[in-house]
Amino acid sequence: MRFSTLAFALVGSVLADPGVSPASISKDADPGTSFTVDKVVTTPEILPKPDVVLLIDVTGSMGGSIQNIKANLVNVIANVSKVQPNAQFAVASFGDFSDPNRFQVVQALTGNLVALQNAVNSLSASSGGDEPEDWINALFQLSTGAVAFRGDSSRIIVLVSDAPSHEPSNGHTLDGDTIAALRGKTIRVIGVNVGLKHLDQLGQATKVTTATGGVIIDSAVDTVSKAIVSGLKNLNVTIKPDVVSCDVGLTVEFAPTETKVSSGDVVTFHETAKVADDAPQNATHQCFVRFLLNGTPGGNAFIQRIAVAVNQMGCFTCVPQPGKNLCHPTTSCAPTPYGTMCLTRPGFKADRTDDDNVKVQWRMKWPVPGHEHRVAVVPGTSADTLCDRKNTGPDVCKEIKVAKCKAAAAPEGARFHDTDQKVIGSGEL
Numbered sequence: 275m276r277f278s279t280l281a282f283a284l285v286g287s288v289l290a291d292p293g294v295s296p297a298s299i300s301k302d303a304d305p306g307t308s309f310t311v312d313k314v315v316t317t318p319e320i321l322p323k324p325d326v327v328l329l330i331d332v333t334g335s336m337g338g339s340i341q342n343i344k345a346n347l348v349n350v351i352a353n354v355s356k357v358q359p360n361a362q363f364a365v366a367s368f369g370d371f372s373d374p375n376r377f378q379v380v381q382a383l384t385g386n387l388v389a390l391q392n393a394v395n396s397l398s399a400s401s402g403g404d405e406p407e408d409w410i411n412a413l414f415q416l417s418t419g420a421v422a423f424r425g426d427s428s429r430i431i432v433l434v435s436d437a438p439s440h441e442p443s444n445g446h447t448l449d450g451d452t453i454a455a456l457r458g459k460t461i462r463v464i465g466v467n468v469g470l471k472h473l474d475q476l477g478q479a480t481k482v483t484t485a486t487g488g489v490i491i492d493s494a495v496d497t498v499s500k501a502i503v504s505g506l507k508n509l510n511v512t513i514k515p516d517v518v519s520c521d522v523g524l525t526v527e528f529a530p531t532e533t534k535v536s537s538g539d540v541v542t543f544h545e546t547a548k549v550a551d552d553a554p555q556n557a558t559h560q561c562f563v564r565f566l567l568n569g570t571p572g573g574n575a576f577i578q579r580i581a582v583a584v585n586q587m588g589c590f591t592c593v594p595q596p597g598k599n600l601c602h603p604t605t606s607c608a609p610t611p612y613g614t615m616c617l618t619r620p621g622f623k624a625d626r627t628d629d630d631n632v633k634v635q636w637r638m639k640w641p642v643p644g645h646e647h648r649v650a651v652v653p654g655t656s657a658d659t660l661c662d663r664k665n666t667g668p669d670v671c672k673e674i675k676v677a678k679c680k681a682a683a684a685p686e687g688a689r690f691h692d693t694d695q696k697v698i699g700s701g702e703l
Contacts, residue, residue: 293315293316294313294315294316294565295314295316296311296314303549304632304633305523305551305552305553305678306549306550306551307548308547308549309546310544310545310546310547311544311545311546311547312544313542313543313544314540314541314542315513315540315543315565317511317513317535317536317538317539317540317541317567318357318511318538318567319357319507319537319538320354320357320358320361320506320537321358321430321462321506321511321567321568322358322428322567323358323360323361324354324358324362324427324428324429324506325362325364325383325421325423325424325429326354326431326506327363327365327383327421327431328343328363328364328365328366328432328434328502329366329367329368329409329412329413329431329432329433329434330366330367330368330394330397330434330435331368331369331434331436332368332369332375332397332398332399332400333369333370333373333399333401333407333437334399334400334401335399335437335470336399336435337399338469338496339434339436339495339498340394340397340398340399342496342498342499343397343498343502344391344397345499346499347390347391347394347499348387348391349499350499350502351363351390353503354503354506355385360385361385362385362424362427363383363384363385363390364381364382364384364421365379365380365381366379366380366416366420366421367397368407368408368409369401369407369408370404370406370407370408370440371408371411371443373401373408375401376408376444377411377412377420379416380393381393382421382422383421383422383424405437405438406437406439406440407437407438407440408443409433409435409439410439410440410442410444410446410447410478411439411444412433413452413456413463413482414443414444414451414452414455416431417452417455417456417459417461418455423459423461428462428567429459429460429461430461430462430463430464430488431461431463432505432506433463433465433466433473433479434466434498434502435465436470436472437472437473437475438473438474438475438479439478448481448482448485452482453482453486456482456485456486457485457486460569461486462483462487463482463483464488464490464505464506465489465490465505466493466498466501466502467492467493468493468494468498469495471492474490487509488509489505489509491504491505491508507537507538508537509537510534510536511534511535511536511537511567512532512533512566512567512569513532513533513534513535513541513565514566514569515528515531515532515543515564515565515566516563516564516565516566517561520560520561522550522559523549523552523553523559524547524548524549524550524560524561524580524582525548526545526546526547526548526563527545527548528544528546529543529544530543547582549582558582560579561579561580562579562580563580588632588635588679589612589613589650589677589678589679590652591612591613591615592607592614592615592616592653593614594607594608594614600654601653601654602653602654602655602657604619604622604656604657604658605617605655605657610640611638612679612681616651616653616655617649617650618635618651618657620648620670621660622657622658622659622660622671623635623657623659623660623673623674624649624651624657625657625658625659626659627655629673629674629675630675632675632677634651634652634655635650635655635657635674636650636677637649637650637672637674637675637676637677638650638676638677639676639679643668644668645668646668647667647669647672649661649671661673661674
């Protein structure tokens with residue numbers, strides 16, 4: 275009987291970012307063994323399926339910044355859409371607590387560039403009394419329904435201002451309810467600190483960006499648009515391999531189990547595939563794995579299929595008939611509880627074969643004591659090599675691995691000749 279190896283095939287299909295390399299791989303393995311493959315994950319420059327709310331301070335000192343956004347909004351959207359074509363944007367504004375434009379959503383989430391440009395063009399800088407403005411209230415409103423985020427999107431608020439916020443702000447505080455509301459909707463805050471650069475004067479911007487996994491970007495008045503893009507490309511991404519399902523007999527593990535990197539970075543996972551000792555043979559077993567971004571696949575997870583073909587190992591039988599008996603002359607086609615097999619002489623093992631190579635030779639868990647020394651080999655294998663002489667009795671060939679053979683339908687172990695029990699160490703071969 276011809277022995278065929280266990281073939282491992284790993285086939286990947288990249289639906290979107292992140293990218294995983296290699297996308298496919300092949301290995302040889304045996305039941306009871308494992309092997310590790312390094313999987314290199316390249317994270318997206320910008321989080322997948324982004325819903326980006328431009329939250330813009332429209333108090334008097336923000337005139338230059340607003341003009342910069344108006345002039346360069348097309349470039350901002352183009353930069354984001356180049357990496358994530360399904361990106362959507364919204365435009366919201368805030369003023370001071372006494373202003374008529376304290377908070378408003380100027381344009382809901384959309385991919386329509388004309389609508390977004392019109393929304394930004396409608397903004398103008400005015401009012402504002404003291405230095406603090408009212409952006410904590412604006413963050414709370416956006417995280418509690420003012421904008422309808424898509425269900426599986428990466429949600430980002432870009433806060434553009436040059437001043438800290440009143441706190442409380444319309445009754446809301448960062449620690450009291452705003453950060454909790456943002457985190458509850460998995461919204462990240464990017465702070466663009468422009469002009470006077472007093473956005474973080476009271477430490478509020480640091481607190482909210484740290485709590486939500488965001489970042490603060492300093493910017494001159496005439497570089498606000500570039501700062502927005504820079505902020506979107508500098509967010510942390512948590513990558514976590516997720517084993518969706520595995521057939522019986524196959525498992526997959528990863529080290530590390532998850533890791534956090536900056537968007538655009540590369541991380542290596544050590545992926546270990548394990549085939550169980552008793553994995554069903556002559557069958558293909560599969561695992562499906564995806565790499566989650568920030569805890570959710572969102573339609574952007576890399577889906578990986580691991581297929582392992584487990585073929586027959588050891589336990590090959592022979593046909594004890596003239597013309598059909600393919601056993602080597604140094605062996606004999608003899609009955610065992612697992613069918614007729616090519617058995618070596620007591621105390622001998624296969625020639626030029628590693629002791630643990632159960633593709634060629636194996637022992638069995640005999641139900642009849644005293645036969646544990648018997649070594650079976652693949653038909654045609656010569657067996658003129660003595661087993662390890664340091665072992666005696668039934669353990670004389672214990673260096674040969676025991677295979678998990680299945681009992682024959684009609685066990686043949688009832689009759690064994692006495693000479694089968696004579697082994698090295700008992701005075702005879």
